[in-house]
Amino acid sequence: MIQVSPYIDRTAVLRDYGSSSRSCIIRIAIANAWLTLAPRAADWNPFIQSISGTLRVGERLIVSIKPPGSRVMTFRPVLLIVDPCRELRWQGRLFMPRIFDGQHFFRLSKVGGGTLFEHGEQFEGLLVGAMGSTWLE
Template identity: 55%
Template sequence: MTTTIETEIDILAHPERVWAVLTGFPAYPAWNPFIVSISGPLRPGARLSVSIRPPGQAGMAFKPRVLVADNARELRWKGRFLVPGLLDGEHYFRILPQAEGRVKFVHGEHFSGLLEPFLRRSLQGATRQGFLAMNAALKARAEAP
């Protein structure tokens, strides 16, 4: 069983600008309501330290492994809760160029594992709301002068 959450938002900014905001990890506490902190190298195979806070829920920290870090195109990582197969999540951000100076930002995650059926409602509720809040905040920051 798997649950996929996928959200998207149009951003009036060049892909490089959106990428700079998305990968400007030290600034996350100032603007990101969902991923409240993140650190680590952006290269496939590297581990990140990530702290999230879904709306109305307790925060959670984990150390996912970077799968893709394609400049101004895609950032993807895979994280696990405690042990592989309990609850795994493959989180992704895609920056899709549209008309000149605009992108579609796609933000999603595929969840799987033994706990997935029990957490599906929370994932589709609070976690989805966290993605949407982050998308709106990213849009505001990327479009700011």
């Protein structure tokens, strides 16, 4: 079942103050990719230390990250999109809205005999110019 938050317009694009994304093709079925990549990102991504919570739109996850050369930071982003085998997206923010907001996404799509995996972040807010490049490296 697709869940989309009423707080996000899927046709809207965040202004490109800061964004980063990576993609690769993996040779496993899309259903297996969903079970392995998005909910268990801490198992394969050294930047993400842990993720816990219920995968339901509007729920808050508990995410701990460790940027290179920095200490572990824990935040509680809100799930915006939970579309099994297609997309998982959350939004976190620093202090209050529009200061430093970031959306993190995992997207999957079927290609040939495998799965295209896209993983990235989009940032906006007053402090993106000051903090964005640090987060995007």
